[in-house]
Amino acid sequence: MVSPSAADTFRALHHDRSPGDALVLPGPWDAASARVFEEAGFPALATPSAGVAASLGYEDGQTPADEMFAAVRRIVRAVSVPVSADIEGGYGLAPKELVERLLETGAVGCNLEDSGPDGTLNDPRAQADWLAEVRAAAGDRVVLNARVDTFIRGAADPIAEALDRARLYVAAGADCVYPIGAPADAVPALRSGIEGPINVGAPPGGPSLREWGELGATRITFGPGLQRRAMGAVREIAEGLR
Incomplete structure (x- = not known):
């Protein structure tokens, strides 16, 4: 079982950061x-559900809960730094069970999505109520990263809707808000309208990590991007063996 101090250590990494110095969390x-990223000196890690799914032979969103939690547990066991887990939409588990299963892995944080498998955005107030239940069950033991899916789900006004959702989620107890898919030019508006840390995803070929921080990102993750780059390298090796 994870100690509250481990979550406190991870939470503290999100605060008192200077512009241009966002918290960079590679995704094992x-x-x-995970060991490679720890040995490179990163202070914490954040698993990507799509990357883990690929490593287990599943499409994104198709990993059974038992296998996802088991994979997270192996990652946590392999390193000494804090690990946050992408546990998608919560696998239909009640908040108390979801938190218990997360803590059993040793993870100290989690991502939770606000859209369903069919691509439909969840009702924001219902989502906020559910996040509040997760927060109540977790107390301070989990750093809660609330994903906002307005940019990837075709919302009519993704910035305005993201801001509305983010305010509800922060009020519900989210430690950080993740407007996934937000382009660089949207980040300053999100920063000015959201209280607390903001997670951005850094796609290949986009701004540098420092530039994301200067735009207003507190925390930077990569989704399955690093796993896909690694598989690209494996593919080159395989081709060279033929």
Whole structure:
């Protein structure tokens, strides 16, 4: 079982950061990649559900809950730094059970999505109520990263809707808000309208990590991007063996 101090350590990494110095969280997909990132000096890690799914032979969103939690547990066991887990939409588990299963892995944080498998955005107030239940069950033991899916789900006004959702989620107890898919030019508006840390995803070929921080990002993650780059390298090796 994870100690509250581990979550406190991870939470503190999100605060008192200077512009241009966002918290960079590589996304390990297995124990071996987690060790590589820890050895490189990163202070914490954040698993990507799509990357873990690929490593287990599943499409994104198709990993059974038992296998996802088991994969997270192996990653946590392999390193000494805090690990946050992408646990998608919560797998239909009640908040208390969801928190218990997360803590059993040793993870100290989690991502929770606000859209369903069919791509429909959840009702924001219902989502906020559910996040509040997760927060109540977790207390201070989990750093809660509330994903906002307005940019990837075709919302009519993704910035305005993201701001509305973010305010509800922060009020519900989210430690950080993740407007996934937000382009660089949207980040300053999000920063000015959201209280607390903001997570951005850094796609290949976009701004530098420092530039994301200067735009207003508090925390930077990569989704399955690092796993896909690694598989690209494996593919090159395989081609060279033929």
